[in-house]
Amino acid sequence: MFKEPSRWGAYLDGLNKLIETIIKDLDFSSEKAFLDFAYSFAQLLDKNPQNHRPEHYQFIVNLIKRFTKYLYDPAQANLEKDADAFWRLNLINLMLASVQGLLVDGVLHHDSLDTLDEYDYRDWLRKHGAWETTINSAFVRSLYDLVYAFPDGNIATPRLAAGTAIRVLVSIVFQYNGAVMWKMQAGMGETVITPLYQVLKRRGVKFKFFHVVEELNLDDEQKSITRIKISRQVNLKNPQQEYDPLINVKDLPCWPSSPLYHQIVDAEAKKLQAENINLESYWTTWENVAEINLNKGVDFDIVVLGTSLAPLATICHELLDAEKNPAYQNWRQIVTKVKTVPTQGGQLWLKPTLLQLGWKLSSPVLGSYVEPLSVYADMSELLVRENWPAAQFPYNVAYFTGVIPDPKIPPKSDHGFPEREQQKIVAKTINFLQNYIGHLWPNATRLDNPQGLNWDLLVDIQNRHGVERFQAQYWRINIDPSERYVLSVPGSTMYRIKTDKSGFDNLYLAGDWINNGFNAGCVEATIMSSMQATRAILQQYFQIRYNKKIIHESGYIKSY
Secondary structure (H helix, E strand, C coil): CCCCHHHHHHHHHHHHHHHHHHCCCCCCHHHHHHHHHHHHHHHHCCCCHHHCCHHHHHHHHHHHHHHHHHHCCCCCHHHHHCHHHHHHHHHHHHHHHHHHHHHHCCHHHCCCHHHHCCCEHHHHHHHCCCCHHHHCCHHHHHHHHHCCCCHHHCCCCCCCEHHHHHHHHHHHHHHCCCCCCCCCCCCHHHHHHHHHHHHHHHCCCCCCCCEEEEEEEECCCCCCEEEEEEEECCCECCCCCCCCCCEEECCEEECCCCCCHHHECHHHHHHHHHCCCCCCCCCCCCCCCEEEEEEECCCECCEEECCCCCCHHHHCHHHHCCCCCCHHHHHHHHHHHCCEECEEEEEEEECCCHHHHCCCCCCCEECCCCCCCCEEEECHHHHHHCCCCHHHCCCEEEEEEEECCCCCCCCCCCCCHHHHHHHHHHHHHHHHHHHCCCCCCHHHEECCEEEEECHHHECCCCCCCHHHHHHHCEEEEECCHHHCEECCCCCCHHHCCCCCCCCCCCEEECCCCCCCCCCCCCHHHHHHHHHHHHHHHHHHHHHHHCCCCEEEECCEEEEC
8 A cells, every 4th residue: 555656645645734733733852853854754755666675664663752751741631621732633643543554554555454453452552652641542542443343342341453543544635525424415335335236237237136045056066156156035016027126205216115015926925024024034934935046057156145154154164164175274363363243323303403403513424433333423414305294394303323242143033032122222321321421412311310301302293201212212232143343353364365366267256344444344345356357258258259369569568
């Protein structure tokens, strides 16, 4: 990442400008000369980091340490009374410690930041001179919160690979255009997934909804995928036509929260509705209607495995046991070393506006609040996308997310497991609202409890009373294997597999769990991995088609 001269120069320039902005109005007098000298000296270095010498970096580090020494003594607590100056100094310390670490650990001479992923980010900052007030600051904690960096759902033991953390921060602070964060103007499904679905459909891609991948089977030599076992969940009324998954809400194509039953044969649709069956649940009571075997050379040639990480242990068990193929060790390592965590998320619809709730700043997206519901976002701008009766129209919608303690996962036959876990989390959420909402919304509390939510402020079309109004809100837990969030824990990056390195000659990988260069749980990493898979498949296609023929054209050698 930093070997490219343009990237390193842009990083230094951006860092210098950011520090200039932060220290504005803070009196450093002559001490800032050390920082200016470090910046000027760095600008004089060769544009190619490979030509730098260790003593160059050490000189810059020494200057940074001199400046940091005069910046602030964390033992002097009097400055903490000035909250604005205090957080600005901690932010400066964070950036300077990061620069020191990048220089001392020789990152500029490596291909990427992955060499730092053996460290937890906070441990790495501490190693390179970050103050404890910086390491425990809301800024650092928010980074952990936003990527759910709590293995096993244990909020007391946050763990995040240092290289991945730095990559995320550098992208946000120095490469994002216009703001460090943008709010979607509709749901994730409608903003990101629907356009991708529609484009692919127009290009001729066929979608088979209501199908579950059961397992991938290998050939006798254990070198390629020879069969894919699939179960079909329901029968469509018109099997000759594809299922149409979208509904129209205020002229926006949207994904509904339940199947569109009118497209499913009546008997199955009635049972699904009557028993409120969740077809997406690993523990569903539903019995599938058909088994399908897709065979290599007949139904497929190439397989792109785009599922999430946690289901691999089930559907790829033959790959994990393929001892004839050395790649089986890589598969065993990725399912054990790259971790996932169950999460929760919910929405509250409220009658008052954000200002009436008592929030006096701009519309927030924040982390490092009370764990485990530490991430809160005001998403009231999405209300225009929703249909509400005039008498019950909400003027605020709040999103909360966080991790949940990792439960012991029972077998598929324990059909009641999801509901039991859901009720546990609902009880904890109600406790959160009864005890911790006052700091966010001081005007939304009860007279007898200045920290507890006034339940009457929640919108409920059925107009229930008290805490029962919570039933009208939306809250869910993500415990199914395909829903679990992929983490970037220290020491795990080396076990991620690249899209074309599955070890099986017709299998390509896609998802935020593979080695895609970003290696963090987000839709951006997923899209990057999909583009990488596409390039790898096309490269293989052209190599086969042209038999690796080298074409000489206009004095250049081009490989097709």
